[in-house]
Amino acid sequence: MIPVTKPFLPPIEEYQSLIADVWQRQWLTNNGPLVNELELQLKTKLDIPHLLYVTNGTIALQLAIKALNLRGEIITTPFSYVATCSSIIWEGCTPIFVDIDSKNFNINPDLIEASITPKTTAILATHVFGNACDIEAIGRIADKHNLKVIYDAAHCFGTTYKGQSIFKFGDISTTSxxxxxxxxxxxGGAVFTKDSDLLKKLAFLRNFGHHGPKEFEEVGINGKNSELHAAMGLLNLNYLDDILQKRKQQSLHYIEKLRHSVIQFPTLNKDTKYNYAYFPVVFQSEAQTLKVIQDLEANRISPRRYFYPSLNTVELFGRSSCPESELIASKVLCLPLYHTLTLTDVDYICRIILRTINN
Ligand SMILES: Cc1ncc(COP(=O)(O)O)c(C=O)c1O
Incomplete structure (x- = not known):
């Protein structure tokens, strides 16, 4: 069985050793030493001034919307995971979908201004599959119309933009x-901002709004994370270079095998150093995509229709028309990519795909 992904796990003895210390301290959550250490190491690794480790990437988005006091309409992409859009609605705002650029799958900045109304307060864009949005164009539009920018950078660990961590961009960036x-x-997840006042506010919001044991600064939520989760992060960080290197090697091997076919790959932003978080491919038609899925599954390989469906087609989120996103969503597949996937596995997957599309 070859799944679309498998989690990376450090050697169990390493985890047991960190957890034995937790047992000694009996400090499980509420900003414990491992959470602090993880935040410190992440800041150093990513070379960023501020971040807060939070419960997950969805809470990170909700905290970002709340911290910026957003109301009304938020312009967003229909080609993302559901959490991008559901967080907007959960925070009492309305998502306004703007179509994507079919070459890189990110929100198309040329279409944003036409969707701005007096109710628009922000742009929430996803760097899809770890590939940077047109950050400069989005920034120019936001400045012109006095809008806040949140980047959903859930896929972006290890991605840099113009030589800096991509988490540095936007009023707030979030990740998973x-x-x-x-x-x-x-x-787990994190929120990132350059603004120290905003960081302070996010820190209050993460911890029920508490300002000391008796006072409250904000109406907050429980957005904290635990020592057990931080321990896993601290260990995984030691393997990051190897994880990134393996995924790059696997992805380049996929490209080598598939590049002479009809399959489309996303165009990478020229200012991005890519992290190879996913291996998305786009087929010629939905029928061809469904046939590839069928043939892969018959060989015990599970690709994933990611992202599918295009969020603008979901009744719950308010239907609108985004033809490019709908078309890409109907034809996209993420192929298996994980640390222990071998190049022989990649060869096998590619052989099945090529046989299907050439038949
Ligand atoms: C683009 C995007 N945003 C947000 C999330 C939500 O993150 P989490 O699962 O940590 O809540 C995900 C998760 O897969 C995602 O892919």
């Missing part, structure tokens, strides 16, 4: 450390 991500803490 879910087990399916290339760097994970089982469940």
């Amino acid at each position: 450390f879910h087990a399916t991500k290339l760097f994970h803490t089982v469940e």
